[in-house]
Amino acid sequence: MKKRFLSASLAVILTTSAVYPVTMQEVRAANETSQQVVAQEESVTAQEFLNLAVTALTFQHGSESMRQQITATWVKGEELKDLTLAIKRDEAARILVRALNKGEKESTLDEYKEKAVKLGLFTGLLISDNTLSKQDAVKMLNNAKQVKNGTNNEGVKEISVEDFMKSPGNFGYQLSPDGNYITFSSAWENRSNIFVKKMGDDSQPVRVSSSKDRDIAGSFWKDDTLLYVKDKGGDENFHIYSTTFNGTEEKDLTPYPNVTVGLLSSLQGVKDEILIMMNKEDATVFDVYKLNVKTGETTHVAKNPGNISNWLADRNGEVRVAVASDGVVGTVLYRDSEKDEFKPFIELAAGDEVTPLAFSKDNKHIYATSNKGRDKVEVVKYDLEGKEEVVMSNKDVDVTGVLYSAEQDKLLYGAYITDKPHYQFFDENFEKLFRKIQDKLGVHESELGINDYNKEMTKFIVSVSSDTVYGKYYYYDSLTDKLTELATLSPWLKSEELSEMHPISYKSRDGLTINGYLTLPKNKEAKNLPLIVNPHGGPWARDMWGFNPEVQLLANRGYAVLQVNFRSSTGYGKEFLQAGNKQWGLKIQDDITDGVQWAIDQGIADPKRIGIYGASFGGYATLAGITFTPDLYAAAVDYVGVSNIFTLLNTIPPYWETMREMFYERVGHPEKDKELLTAASPVFHADKIKTPLFVAQGANDPRVNKAESDQIVEALRARGVDVEYMLKENEGHGFQNEENKIEFYNAMLKFLDSHLKK
Numbered sequence: 017m018k019k020r021f022l023s024a025s026l027a028v029i030l031t032t033s034a035v036y037p038v039t040m041q042e043v044r045a046a047n048e049t050s051q052q053v054v055a056q057e058e059s060v061t062a063q064e065f066l067n068l069a070v071t072a073l074t075f076q077h078g079s080e081s082m083r084q085q086i087t088a089t090w091v092k093g094e095e096l097k098d099l100t101l102a103i104k105r106d107e108a109a110r111i112l113v114r115a116l117n118k119g120e121k122e123s124t125l126d127e128y129k130e131k132a133v134k135l136g137l138f139t140g141l142l143i144s145d146n147t148l149s150k151q152d153a154v155k156m157l158n159n160a161k162q163v164k165n166g167t168n169n170e171g172v173k174e175i176s177v178e179d180f181m182k183s184p185g186n187f188g189y190q191l192s193p194d195g196n197y198i199t200f201s202s203a204w205e206n207r208s209n210i211f212v213k214k215m216g217d218d219s220q221p222v223r224v225s226s227s228k229d230r231d232i233a234g235s236f237w238k239d240d241t242l243l244y245v246k247d248k249g250g251d252e253n254f255h256i257y258s259t260t261f262n263g264t265e266e267k268d269l270t271p272y273p274n275v276t277v278g279l280l281s282s283l284q285g286v287k288d289e290i291l292i293m294m295n296k297e298d299a300t301v302f303d304v305y306k307l308n309v310k311t312g313e314t315t316h317v318a319k320n321p322g323n324i325s326n327w328l329a330d331r332n333g334e335v336r337v338a339v340a341s342d343g344v345v346g347t348v349l350y351r352d353s354e355k356d357e358f359k360p361f362i363e364l365a366a367g368d369e370v371t372p373l374a375f376s377k378d379n380k381h382i383y384a385t386s387n388k389g390r391d392k393v394e395v396v397k398y399d400l401e402g403k404e405e406v407v408m409s410n411k412d413v414d415v416t417g418v419l420y421s422a423e424q425d426k427l428l429y430g431a432y433i434t435d436k437p438h439y440q441f442f443d444e445n446f447e448k449l450f451r452k453i454q455d456k457l458g459v460h461e462s463e464l465g466i467n468d469y470n471k472e473m474t475k476f477i478v479s480v481s482s483d484t485v486y487g488k489y490y491y492y493d494s495l496t497d498k499l500t501e502l503a504t505l506s507p508w509l510k511s512e513e514l515s516e517m518h519p520i521s522y523k524s525r526d527g528l529t530i531n532g533y534l535t536l537p538k539n540k541e542a543k544n545l546p547l548i549v550n551p552h553g554g555p556w557a558r559d560m561w562g563f564n565p566e567v568q569l570l571a572n573r574g575y576a577v578l579q580v581n582f583r584s585s586t587g588y589g590k591e592f593l594q595a596g597n598k599q600w601g602l603k604i605q606d607d608i609t610d611g612v613q614w615a616i617d618q619g620i621a622d623p624k625r626i627g628i629y630g631a632s633f634g635g636y637a638t639l640a641g642i643t644f645t646p647d648l649y650a651a652a653v654d655y656v657g658v659s660n661i662f663t664l665l666n667t668i669p670p671y672w673e674t675m676r677e678m679f680y681e682r683v684g685h686p687e688k689d690k691e692l693l694t695a696a697s698p699v700f701h702a703d704k705i706k707t708p709l710f711v712a713q714g715a716n717d718p719r720v721n722k723a724e725s726d727q728i729v730e731a732l733r734a735r736g737v738d739v740e741y742m743l744k745e746n747e748g749h750g751f752q753n754e755e756n757k758i759e760f761y762n763a764m765l766k767f768l769d770s771h772l773k774k
Contacts, residue, residue, distance in 0.1 A: 255268050
């Protein structure tokens with residue numbers, strides 16, 4: 017998460033004539049070349065051609081809004097006013113040239129037609145009329161697909177696991193508040209550590225941390241003091257450390273055993289103190305403390321009565337808002353000052369989420385994100401009476417974040433994710449600055465991030481990242497209009513050798529629109545490929561477009577990779593998330609299975625070479641997949657996954673106690689839903705598993721206890737099934753140490769190749 021990019025969730029609908037999702041029969045028809053010669057055939061309307069083109073040239077087969085957005089880039093302004101009329105050849109040519117991103121300076125239909133001829137889009141057409149027959153439309157689209165997917169089917173050179181998984185170099189650049197220093201993370205002794213460099217001179221960066229056992233999880237500034245966060249061995253008990261600029265003195269400011277700490281507020285304008293949340297007094301809840309970053313002295317500020325999940329301080333550093341919840345229903349509480357008692361401010365029903373983000377400069381308004389009384393999360397502004405003003409909304413997706421400037425006391429932009437990240441700007445000057453940087457770098461807005469800035473917002477750290485670009489960092493000075501490159505992540509990975517991540521959509525068996533991403537091996541024909549379906553963790557999370565080292569690794573080795581935002585995924589509204597309640601192993605799993613079937617129906621996936629690999633909930637989905645659809649998968653990799661829902665609920669971290677009722681609501685109650693959870697827990701049905709399985713687990717995992725992996729391995733070995741099991745004693749919920757990641761991915765590839773590349 018970018019600094020000052022306040023967490024939340026949104027989207028923009030591009031209006032054009034309706035483009036409706038098509039049936040699987042139409043999908044297959046658009047992907048097949050008819051060999052019949054028809055003397056005369058009915059012409060194709062512009063609407064029909066657009067439907068066929070979106071189906072044939074993209075993977076958007078289930079989302080009407082995404083299809084509309086795509087066609088809005090192919091048909092502009094007053095073009096094709098009446099989509100019910102027969103489409104002409106030159107009009108079809110213009111659409112396809114744009115769809116293939118082959119346009120240059122064409123402006124007239126004749127110029128587009130000439131370009132289409134050069135591209136071979138008219139090759140093999142049977143009828144010479146100016147309008148298109150359905151048969152010739154399909155031929156044009158097949159020609160376009162050949163241009164789009166042009167390949168010699170030889171793939172690309174194999175890139176080592178080490179190149180994908182080793183430290184990518186310098187990353188996480190930040191500016192000191194005064195803009196005079198810059199910090200970044202980089203490897204030292206194979207662990208991520210913090211470095212500082214003075215701006216404007218030729219001095220070498222100075223390492224200011226010396227962690228050898230664990231990567232430093234993150235760092236931040238408090239005025240002239242640099243602070244960082246680290247846990248031990250993946251136990252997720254994060255502490256806050258301070259360090260001097262020469263790195264000679266590092267100090268654990270929260271040296272309490274079995275305690276985890278989080279930053280609440282940097283207390284802008286308050287010298288040497290920050291607000292933190294810490295479960296020091298009670299392991300199950302977080303109280304608020306003031307922490308002196310120079311001395312380490314802590315002062316108790318707010319006591320958690322046992323049900324507060326979130327706190328918010330005003331611009332003077334006083335804690336005046338709290339969110340109380342039993343995990344299902346709750347109340348946003350408010351008080352006029354720290355001397356007053358909290359009183360109910362906003363009532364929250366089941367499924368409601370209100371996340372307070374910041375007080376306005378005069379402390380008279382509260383910015384928040386909310387889905388109360390609506391399906392999608394929106395950006396809202398409350399007065400101190402709880403009256404709501406909607407700032408930003410969308411009917412299709414949640415808001416994912418907003419950028420608020422404390423100095424200017426205004427929201428600068430909101431972000432939302434449909435196929436890719438997008439922005440909606442609230443400040444004209446900031447949008448001009450953003451677009452200027454975007455133009456200088458020559459990238460799409462989805463690839464540009466504002467990572468950090470100084471207090472005056474004249475100096476910026478920006479980054480560029482995409483599906484094939486791990487990341488590049490730049491320093492931009494708006495006063496001089498100078499852009500300076502700082503670093504390229506993993507420069508040894510060449511973008512032209514990596515694989516594109518394609519946004520997809522399809523319909524579930526019960527009619528829900530399921531979105532996701534498909535990554536295809538570079539320079540390979542997308543036909544009868546071995547496929548890895550990679551369900552995400554959470555399950556209350558989502559996959560997003562962007563650079564993913566493990567997906568790129570799998571694609572580099574010839575696998576198609578399918579990522580599915582199944583029901584219960586976040587970002588698509590309350591109703592979609594709640595559609596996954598108590599559906600572990602049931603409709604959630606059906607969504608994943610339907611995605612695999614979609615890839616098979618496309619001809620992309622070889623039905624005999626389907627693998628499944630996931631972590632956390634994705635590991636559960638992996639085990640559920642080979643348990644409840646045992647004939648679908650030829651190999652499976654379970655990474656820190658759940659095998660027994662009962663033991664999962666019994667071993668959640670103590671600081672998740674305030675969310676226990678949420679688990680019961682969304683997953684199931686161990687007593688009231690005993691039959692459901694027994695049926696959904698793979699460990700009780702291990703006799704059904706016949707798919708080769710590889711399991712990986714961190715011994716210190718506080719979320720998915722080691723016993724989850726032990727149970728399924730023991731159950732299968734008791735039946736004489738040989739399960740490969742990798743256990744790391746110095747890891748938690750997923751491997752972080754470089755040597756362990758490299759070992760795991762090498763072993764995983766060897767395992768998958770042995771079963772899916774026979």
